[in-house]
Amino acid sequence: MVFEKIAEIIAEHLGLAADSVSRDSSLEDLGIDSLDTVEMVMQLESDLGVELELEGKISTVGELVDFVESKL
Amino acid sequence: MINSPICGLLGIEHPIIQGGMAWVSDGTLAAAVSNGGGLGIISAMSADAGYLSRQVARARSLTDRPFGVNVMLMSPYAGEVARTVADMGVSVVTTGAGNPSKYMKMWIDSGVAVIPVVASVALARMMERSGASAVIAEGGESGGHVGDTSTLVLVPQVCDAVGIPVIAAGGIADGRGFAAVRALGACGVQIGTRFLVADECSIHDNYKDKIIKASDIATVVTGRRLGHAVRSLKTPFSRAYLKAEYDSALPDEDLEKLGVGALRLAAVEGDAEHGCFLAGQVAGMVKKRQRAADIISEIMAEAEVVIKGASEWAV
Numbered sequence: 001m002v003f004e005k006i007a008e009i010i011a012e013h014l015g016l017a018a019d020s021v022s023r024d025s026s027l028e029d030l031g032i033d034s035l036d037t038v039e040m041v042m043q044l045e046s047d048l049g050v051e052l053e054l055e056g057k058i059s060t061v062g063e064l065v066d067f068v069e070s071k072l
Numbered sequence: 073m074i075n076s077p078i079c080g081l082l083g084i085e086h087p088i089i090q091g092g093m094a095w096v097s098d099g100t101l102a103a104a105v106s107n108g109g110g111l112g113i114i115s116a117m118s119a120d121a122g123y124l125s126r127q128v129a130r131a132r133s134l135t136d137r138p139f140g141v142n143v144m145l146m147s148p149y150a151g152e153v154a155r156t157v158a159d160m161g162v163s164v165v166t167t168g169a170g171n172p173s174k175y176m177k178m179w180i181d182s183g184v185a186v187i188p189v190v191a192s193v194a195l196a197r198m199m200e201r202s203g204a205s206a207v208i209a210e211g212g213e214s215g216g217h218v219g220d221t222s223t224l225v226l227v228p229q230v231c232d233a234v235g236i237p238v239i240a241a242g243g244i245a246d247g248r249g250f251a252a253v254r255a256l257g258a259c260g261v262q263i264g265t266r267f268l269v270a271d272e273c274s275i276h277d278n279y280k281d282k283i284i285k286a287s288d289i290a291t292v293v294t295g296r297r298l299g300h301a302v303r304s305l306k307t308p309f310s311r312a313y314l315k316a317e318y319d320s321a322l323p324d325e326d327l328e329k330l331g332v333g334a335l336r337l338a339a340v341e342g343d344a345e346h347g348c349f350l351a352g353q354v355a356g357m358v359k360k361r362q363r364a365a366d367i368i369s370e371i372m373a374e375a376e377v378v379i380k381g382a383s384e385w386a387v
């Protein structure tokens with residue numbers, strides 16, 4: 001469920017179809033920079049009602065999903 | 073006299089912060105700015121904690137007033153200098169090139185006021201939540217590492233998004249710029265480029281000459297391909313770099329190597345050929361060398377004239 005939500009947010013952010021985003025997609029290859037990541041994390045917070053303290057660097061969609069799931 | 077909530081917050085007289093500048097803002101420049109009534113900032117740049125402690129000691133020997141330290145989050149020594157800031161009881165820390173979340177609690181617990189530089193609304197909101205005392209909204213016209221959004225567009229959006237004071241940076245070098253960002257909702261300014269030509273700034277004379285001679289279109293942004301965009305003067309170095317950036321046959325690692333050491337070559341050696349002379353678009357408005365204190369008093373006096381005169385614009 002978290003993956004679907006994140007894929008939807010990324011797809012919307014980048015103007016892609018949600019099924020073109022996979023767990024293995026690297027954020028950099030998708031063209032998502034660190035400011036975009038912060039923006040998506042803030043949106044995830046309001047959509048999922050959790051507080052996400054971004055600490056380490058997140059490189060792939062799968063890592064972002066795992067990070068968010070660990071906070072739920 | 074122009075009042076601002078950040079004066080009380082930081083214990084300063086005028087709401088002007090001298091931005092942290094790698095290879096440029098040492099303890100001497102920071103102390104000169106603080107003695108002039110603004111807030112001087114020492115850059116921790118990519119040096120170790122020993123360098124930072126020496127610069128803090130130097131500034132303390134030159135001023136009793138508050139000053140700050142800028143921690144560049146991409147520095148390999150970011151962790152140890154972050155600790156030094158807390159241990160030495162520096163009044164204020166500003167952060168650049170990234171998200172400082174992991175150090176914020178340590179700083180706040182040690183009584184350091186944290187003022188992150190942000191280039192987006194989302195990061196500003198995240199910083200407010202993590203306990204920042206204020207944020208510096210830095211537009212893409214700035215010198216150094218830059219975001220894309222311009223000051224005119226970024227500042228009001230950050231002001232709308234957060235409740236803490238917002239300081240504007242990027243493209244401000246005189247009282248008109250100060251008054252303009254005040255109108256956008258900012259309660260103070262951070263200035264980099266104009267302080268490059270301060271008498272107390274120790275960069276090479278060639279660097280200062282280039283700033284004084286710069287025109288309105290003198291800067292360029294390089295490094296977008298590697299994800300760290302940097303604004304500097306157009307020079308043989310930046311032109312060669314820009315060309316290499318568009319060369320898709322050149323691997324990223326080789327491109328990265330091209331930039332190594334170029335900041336030092338500009339600031340210390342004044343190497344016009346191989347140096348990278350970081351500067352903001354506003355370099356075209358910087359026309360004379362002055363003492364740091366005179367830069368501050370001149371900007372404040374001009375701003376007062378503009379702000380008082382503005383009442384005549386509406387009838």
Ligand SMILES: Cc1cc2nc3c(=O)[nH]c(=O)nc-3n(C[C@H](O)[C@H](O)[C@H](O)COP(=O)(O)O)c2cc1C
Binds near residue numbers: 096213352
């Ligand atoms: C030579 C130079 C070096 C800089 N180095 C840093 C830095 O190390 N860390 C940082 O957060 N900002 C850095 N900046 C940005 C400044 O702190 C400041 O925000 C910016 O210069 C404001 O825009 P202005 O140049 O239009 O006044 C640098 C700017 C310049 C011109």
